Amino acid sequence: MKIMLDAGHGYNTAGKRTVDGTMREWEFNSKVAHYVNEALKGYENVSTKYAHDTTGKTDVSLTTRTNNANSWKADVYVSIHANANGNGKWDSASGIETYVYTSKPKEALALANKVQDELVKVTSRKNRGVKTADFHVLRETHMTAILCECGFMTNKEEAALLKSDSYRKKVANAIVSGLAKQYGLKKKTVTKMEDKAVNNTLYKVQVGAFSVKSNADKIAEELKKKGYSVVVTQN
Ligand SMILES: [Zn+2]
Numbered sequence: 001m002k003i004m005l006d007a008g009h010g011y012n013t014a015g016k017r018t019v020d021g022t023m024r025e026w027e028f029n030s031k032v033a034h035y036v037n038e039a040l041k042g043y044e045n046v047s048t049k050y051a052h053d054t055t056g057k058t059d060v061s062l063t064t065r066t067n068n069a070n071s072w073k074a075d076v077y078v079s080i081h082a083n084a085n086g087n088g089k090w091d092s093a094s095g096i097e098t099y100v101y102t103s104k105p106k107e108a109l110a111l112a113n114k115v116q117d118e119l120v121k122v123t124s125r126k127n128r129g130v131k132t133a134d135f136h137v138l139r140e141t142h143m144t145a146i147l148c149e150c151g152f153m154t155n156k157e158e159a160a161l162l163k164s165d166s167y168r169k170k171v172a173n174a175i176v177s178g179l180a181k182q183y184g185l186k187k188k189t190v191t192k193m194e195d196k197a198v199n200n201t202l203y204k205v206q207v208g209a210f211s212v213k214s215n216a217d218k219i220a221e222e223l224k225k226k227g228y229s230v231v232v233t234q235n
Contacts, residue, residue, distance in 0.1 A: 001183060003040060004074040006051035006137060007033040008081040008147075010059025018159040019090050025153060026056050028082045028162045032150065035172030036078070043176075043185040049074070051137075066140040076111070076183075077145035078175060079137045082162050083152045091154040095126030099147040101138035107182075108138075112146045115178030122170045122177075125151060125158070148175065 007029035009016050016025040033050060040046045049072055051065040069077050085093035098116040100108040112130045120127040128149075138145045150171045151158040161167040179185060207223065210216040213232070220230045 001046055001075045001185075002072060003046060003048045003179065004051050004069040004072065004077045004143075005033045005036055005048055006065055006069075006077060006079040008052075008079055010053065011056030013059045015084075016153075018153040018162070019088065019156075020159070023153070023159065023163045025082045025084075028150070028153075028168065029080045030054065030056060031165070031168045032080045032172045032175070035169050036080070036175050039172060039176040040179075042188055043180065044188050046185060051077070051079075062136040063140070066137055070140075070142045074141075074143050076179065077137065077141045077143055078115075078179070079135075079145070079147040080171075080175070081147060081149050083149040084154045085152055086154055089154070090156045091152065093152050094155045094158055095128040096120055096123065096151060097128035097149045098130050099133045099135060099138060099149070100130065101145065102132045102134050104132060105144065107144045108146055111144055111178065111182045114181045115146060115148060115175055118174035118177040118181075119148065119150065119171060122174045123151070123161075123167065125161075 007026065009026050009029065011024055011026045013024075013026065017023060030052065033052070037048050037050070040048055049068070051060065051069060053060050066077075083093075083097070085091045096116065096119045098112040098119070100112045109130065116127070116130050119125075133147070135147055138147060151162050151167075153159050153162060207219055208216070210219075216232050220232050223230045
């Protein structure tokens with residue numbers, strides 16, 4: 001299945017930053033999109049594309065974003081954002097909300113509910129629920145589309161969370177869990193070779209040391225029967 005990931009805005013998009021100016025919304029959105037993309041690589045039959053410019057230099061227009069999703073024939077569109085409230089001052093509004101289009105498409109609503117539940121579960125932030133809005137990316141996409149607002153840049157406590165890598169990873173994993181639940185995505189089985197490649201370290205298990213080779217071969221045979229891959233070596 002094809003999943004389009006949309007980190008809202010660009011690095012230089014006006015407004016769109018924490019009250020103290022120490023984080024652009026783009027920094028949060030794009031990092032989360034990156035982590036979602038990385039996590040989705042661990043699932044079978046999933047391909048992904050970004051709706052945004054990964055350098056952040058261009059704030060890709062909303063029309064281009066949705067046109068690209070439509071022409072690629074994405075199955076799902078996930079737009080990632082951080083919220084804001086009030087007029088440029090720290091504010092008490094907090095929590096997480098997920099949006100679907102005003103017509104409440106059935107599949108989008110089901111996906112939004114799952115993602116919203118996961119987001120609240122892993123972050124323990126206030127559950128503001130699944131809401132509807134006439135947002136361009138929800139209206140103009142020809143596929144299931146949701147938009148996640150993952151915390152408020154205008155809330156001091158949440159701004160600090162939005163800046164942290166651990167929070168960004170939690171949010172990304174929650175989005176992936178929601179997608180996996182909705183579409184029954186299966187994790188790829190990690191083979192031992194991949195395991196070795198990832199860690200770049202090889203751990204050996206020694207069962208015994210024998211002065212007579214036939215004794216070593218005998219143990220090796222027993223282990224092979226049990227399904228272990230065995231090598232007899234000589235020191
Ligand atoms: Zn936004």
